[in-house]
Amino acid sequence: MTDRRRFEQQVLPHIDAAFNLARWLTRNDHDAEDVVQDAMLRAYRHFEGLRGEARPWLLAIVRNACFSWIRRNRPAEVAAGPDEEATAPADGPEALLARELDRRMLNEAIAALPLQFREVLILRELEDLSYREIARIADVPIGTVMSRLARARRLLAESVRVIAVASRLQTEK
Amino acid sequence: MKPEEAARLLHAYVDRELDAAKSLELEAQLAADPALRERFARLRELSAGIREKADYHAAPSSLAARLSAALPGAASIAPRRATRWILPAAAAALAAALAVGIALVRPGDEDALLREMVASHVRSTLGNRLIDVASSDQHTVKPWLSARLPFSPPVADFSPEGFELAGARVDYVGGRPVAVLVYKRRQHLIDAFIWPGSGPRDGAYSRDGFNVERSSVEGMRICLVSDLNRNELSDLARLLIARR
Numbered sequence: 077m078t079d080r081r082r083f084e085q086q087v088l089p090h091i092d093a094a095f096n097l098a099r100w101l102t103r104n105d106h107d108a109e110d111v112v113q114d115a116m117l118r119a120y121r122h123f124e125g126l127r128g129e130a131r132p133w134l135l136a137i138v139r140n141a142c143f144s145w146i147r148r149n150r151p152a153e154v155a156a157g158p159d160e161e162a163t164a165p166a167d168g169p170e171a172l173l174a175r176e177l178d179r180r181m182l183n184e185a186i187a188a189l190p191l192q193f194r195e196v197l198i199l200r201e202l203e204d205l206s207y208r209e210i211a212r213i214a215d216v217p218i219g220t221v222m223s224r225l226a227r228a229r230r231l232l233a234e235s236v237r238v239i240a241v242a243s244r245l246q247t248e249k
Numbered sequence: 250m251k252p253e254e255a256a257r258l259l260h261a262y263v264d265r266e267l268d269a270a271k272s273l274e275l276e277a278q279l280a281a282d283p284a285l286r287e288r289f290a291r292l293r294e295l296s297a298g299i300r301e302k303a304d305y306h307a308a309p310s311s312l313a314a315r316l317s318a319a320l321p322g323a324a325s326i327a328p329r330r331a332t333r334w335i336l337p338a339a340a341a342a343l344a345a346a347l348a349v350g351i352a353l354v355r356p357g358d359e360d361a362l363l364r365e366m367v368a369s370h371v372r373s374t375l376g377n378r379l380i381d382v383a384s385s386d387q388h389t390v391k392p393w394l395s396a397r398l399p400f401s402p403p404v405a406d407f408s409p410e411g412f413e414l415a416g417a418r419v420d421y422v423g424g425r426p427v428a429v430l431v432y433k434r435r436q437h438l439i440d441a442f443i444w445p446g447s448g449p450r451d452g453a454y455s456r457d458g459f460n461v462e463r464s465s466v467e468g469m470r471i472c473l474v475s476d477l478n479r480n481e482l483s484d485l486a487r488l489l490i491a492r493r
Binding site for chain 1: 257260261264266291292295296298299300302303304305306307308309311312313315316319320321322368371374375435436437455457458476477478481
């Protein structure tokens with residue numbers, strides 16, 4: 077079987093996962109397309125290095141391509157993330173009722189999460205990856221994946237609540 | 250377990266990442282602590298809400314086309330249509346074989362069979378998803394399949410449980426025509442390959458990032474293939490078995 081054929085069978089089927097991650101990290105269709113195309117060509121060049129499952133392997137390449145792109149184009153976003161390791165997870169509630177979870181608000185709130193929290197949340201909730209796989213992709217220890225995920229969910233619940241209150245005030249005016 | 254420890258582990262528990270010993274400890278804590286239970290319920294709700302409502306951005310088809318042009322070497326994926334012509338002839342031969350009762354799978358064929366199913370799943374997810382009959386209505390899908398196969402597969406929609414029936418196709422794997430039910434869960438597609446027979450092995454299998462869940466029930470073999478995680482894949486297997 078040719079390399080290209082093997083690549084088409086093993087890697088290409090994960091193009092949706094690749095695009096979804098890139099789209100959430102760059103927050104823009106056009107940029108996500110460019111980044112995924114570069115990442116895919118890169119994946120093809122390093123295809124013989126693939127051991128184990130193709131999807132996490134590809135997502136690690138896409139993730140790195142996204143971070144390079146963000147470093148070049150929006151350096152503030154990479155530099156500015158709050159440090160979650162310094163603080164023990166605060167005992168904040170994830171309080172949030174599902175019926176309050178409006179689709180548009182939720183998507184805005186996820187998009188507004190700091191990059192390193194958005195990343196683990198997308199990999200966990202939308203790509204169904206294990207902590208171990210996420211740790212490998214984001215290049216952090218598993219404990220960091222856990223704390224970032226906890227923080228991401230708290231931030232998300234908090235901002236959805238704020239958005240919900242703000243929009244209620246808006247309609248009452 | 251201290252309350253702070255329990256609160257910290259709650260996320261791992263929701264994500265099914267806690268080992269058995271810690272899970273038991275946490276479950277004991279949950280049973281004893283209503284506030285923790287409340288937190289757990291909300292956390293699970295949040296996680297389910299994200300999975301259900303957050304946008305999943307599938308790649309635009311223009312991207313696949315750009316890539317195909319940019320990759321070195323010639324595109325080599327044969328259009329899936331190529332298998333179509335085989336089907337009627339094979340189905341006829343198979344019906345004859347079934348009539349005299351030759352439909353046994355040799356154990357050595359099992360791995361080849363799994364590979365074939367994963368390949369079929371991959372082919373059908375590349376480009377346009379191939380569904381011969383697109384319907385979530387089991388009363389449409391079941392007769393359609395029965396009319397084309399020498400057996401009548403179980404068909405059911407599990408939308409309330411989060412597995413929406415998207416349709417079905419007839420495929421040819423392991424030297425026999427099989428029914429393939431296509432389910433959707435979030436953005437994942439699941440192929441359920443069904444044919445009469447018994448398999449040498451049940452259980453999970455993983456290949457190239459795809460999970461396969463094998464089971465058999467009442468003379469039917471059911472194999473689920475998807476990039477969905479194993480836990481949820483076995484949820485669907487249980488539903489299909491219970492419905493049968």
